[in-house]
Amino acid sequence: MARGRGRWLLPTRLLNVCLAALCRGGSLAAAESVLVDAIRLGLPPDVVTYNTLLAAHCRAAGLEAGLAVMGRMREAGVEPDAVTYNSLIAGAARRGLPIHALDLFDEMLRSGIAPDSWSYNPLMHCLFRSGHPEDAYRVFADMAEKGIAPCDTTYNTLLDGMFRAGYAMNAYRMFRYLQRAGLPVSIVTYNTMINGLCSSGKVGYARMVLRELGRTDHAPNIITYTAVMKCCFKYGRFEQGLDTFLSLLDRGYISDVYPYCTVISALVKKGRLGEANNYCDLMLQNGSRLDSVCYNTLIHMRCQEGKLDDAFELVSMMEDGGLESDEYTFAILVNGLCKMGHIEAAEKQLFYMEIKGMQSNVVAYNCLVDALCKFQEVDAAIRLLQCMKLKDDFTYTSLVHGLCRVGRYHMASKFLRICLREGNNVLASAKRAVIAGLRSSGFKNDLRKVRIDWV
Secondary structure, three states: OHHHHHHHHHHHHHHHHHHHHHHHOOOHHHHHHHHHHHHHOOOOOOHHHHHHHHHHHHHHHOHHHHHHHHHHHHHOOOOOOHHHHHHHHHHHHHOOOHHHHHHHHHHHHHOOOOOOHHHHHHHHHHHHHOOOHHHHHHHHHHHHHOOOOOOHHHHHHHHHHHHHOOOHHHHHHHHHHHHHOOOOOOHHHHHHHHHHHHHOOOHHHHHHHHHHHHOOOOOOOHHHHHHHHHHHHHOOOHHHHHHHHHHHHHHOOOOOOHHHHHHHHHHHHOOOHHHHHHHHHHHHHOOOOOOHHHHHHHHHHHHHHOOHHHHHHHHHHHHHOOOOOOHHHHHHHHHHHHHOOOHHHHHHHHHHHHHOOOOOOHHHHHHHHHHHHHOOOHHHHHHHHHHOOOOOHHHHHHHHHHHHHOOOHHHHHHHHHHHHHOOOOOOHHHHHHHHHHHHHHOOHHHHHHHHHHHO
16 A cells, blocks of 8 residues: 555645646636546646645635636645635635635634644734734734744734834834744844834834845845835925935946836925936836836826926826826826816816726816816816816815806805715814804805804
């Protein structure tokens, strides 16, 4: 019997290698066909065979597909192991299904299968992402109680989860504990800390950790510097952000367009269009392949400069390169046209946008509503608002202000009440303008209605 099992050992390993290669390449149908052929030839699949397929199905089609493979596995007389359950728990985590992940973990324990760190890691990740940080930390504590050694991924998951849950300083203290205890602190851990501290507004702490990273054997990478650069721009430390970008350039870390787009966008917001143009030229000289985000950044820059022809030329280049204009593209163009007073051209862009099925682009519509009101074309603004599928606070604020500016307080109060009843709101200044206008015009009944709805 032992010789019989050994006779199939090498062919089964070859089968598993073949299936793994097909699954990595996304050829699940071919992998299933190979398995069927192997079974017909009398080649017995083992737990590795099914685990390979199960993990691939979980990634491609979700948890239900993975559970179906486990059912086939049991029918074939092959019992699941820790790897099987780890893949299923990871599949549940990817889909944001904490209850399913916990159920699978409990089933694993009931089956007498000992969990490892790769059982706990996706479970923690799922609980953090689903808004259950206390439960995630209890899972980590349970892991320690059972004597299961955490790995790098465990600590990185814990730190990232703490930041996402708003416990930035708890994460910082945990990081310091890892260092003092001599536990593994990888470049991923440093990047997690720097990104988390930056996202939490702890710029000083982030730069301190960055300086410490420079004194370790780990080399800061583009992820590290980009996180710091974004943080500096976000929290008003513009020159520090620009210095970080220049460090990226000097060290040769920039391999794609994302850092360029980040700094170009920041320069445009500061009104430093000349420098933005210089970095744009440098990006193009380096042969970087532009994506839609980068094109939108450049289109926005041209619109800010008032160079609408250049902006539309960029749109043509983007579409000729196989990229589609998206909602951001249309919002940028409509806003740019409105600022230059080209109302009819802006309306045409909305028409093209609707043809592409983007009627829910509230930002683009708001730009035109606001422009029409500023040009005192409030009736056209009302007609546009009535055609909009979605409206928000800005929509009504623009219209109410516009109606007040032309002295149509009764109509302004009507739209203010509609806005409040729909669960939206307007700026306090718009409310005050309506009330002052109604009072001065003698519309006592409308004034009473507005005050009732406001309360």
